[in-house]
Amino acid sequence: MDAFARLSDEIQELVSEFSSAPVVGNLTFGLTQYSFFLLVAAVVFCIIMAIFVKKQKLVPHGFFVNGVEYLVEYVENDVAKGVVGTGWRKHFPFLATIFFFILINNFIGLIPGMKPGTGAIGCTAALALVTFIYFVYYGCKKHGVIGYLKSLAPAGVSFPMNVFVWIIEVFSLLLRPITLAIRLFCNMFAGHIVMGSFAIMATLFAEPLLEHFSAMNALGALPSIAWLVILLIIYVVELIVAFVQAYVFTVLAAVYIQIAEAEGH
Structure with missing residues (x-):
């Protein structure tokens, strides 16, 4: 029971460590650890792009480039051209920036001792809000404000059903930034909690052996090997998830841009 109670306490402490805490100032006016690492990711992103542009030549060479x-x-090919279509070129810089920024944030969060900027709902909400403003802006630019609002209802639907469908579409439109933010946040937050939990279990089983070496303690520490193997597998999976979540967010942004600019629904 003591082991289970300690495991429960350790996991609760782990979860509390992922709560936003101010690094500078307070939670209202300040910089949290997630905001800090979001800024770190922005700096790393700028450095990577600067080095890439500098080293890129007519024939790219080297692993990094x-x-x-x-x-x-x-x-460019799979998201911008493949999803947005004809007008992909003007949206490519935005989509590429979103993809790389989220990807770098996710990878930074996998470094021990660091937190992903995408692990806080406030940070993912900001990314989702920027995306929402972006595709609504281009929808209004393409159709006009009134035309864009009218385009939310599919053509060919008679009154009063078209009003009912329009209300549903407006509600769906307003839900898009919420679902974008929550999807990214939940996947990154949950993944780190799972990895932390397995690390705690591996430590708990190995701790007696580290304190005092004996045959009994060595036997009791064997489950730690299994937990460590599982932890490594989960870590590899999280590397894949970090890429997939950046991809999914970017694809959905591209889909919303394509829908906003589409001629008639």
Whole structure:
């Protein structure tokens, strides 16, 4: 029971560590650890892009340049051209920025001792709000404000059903930034809690052996090996999730841009 009680306490402490805490100032007017690492990710992003642009030549060479080039082309072909369509070129800088910024944030959060900016709902909400403003702006720019609002109801639906459908579409439109923010936040937050939990379990089983070496303690520490193996597997999975979540967020942004600019629904 003591072991279970301690495990419960450790996990509760782990969860509390992921709560936003002010680094400078307070929670109302200040900088939390998530905001801090969000800024760190922004600086790293700028450095990576500056080095990439400087080293990029007509024929890219080197692991770094080719790696970044591959990701840029991936966003260009698979997301911008593949989803947005004809007018992809003007939206590509925004989509690429969103993708790389989220990806770097997610990867930074996988470094021990660091937190992902995307692990706080406030940070993901800010990203989602920027995306929402972006595609609504281009929808209004393409159709006009009234035209964009009218376009939310599909053509060919008669009155009064078109009013009912329009209300549903407006509600769906307002839900988009909420779902974008929550999806990214939940995946990053939950993944780190799971990894932390397995690390705690591995530590609890190995602790007696570290304090005093004996055959009995060595036998009791064997489950730690299993927990560590599972932890490493989860870590690899989280690396994949970090990429997938950046991709999903960017694809959904592209889909919303395409819908906003589409001629008639």
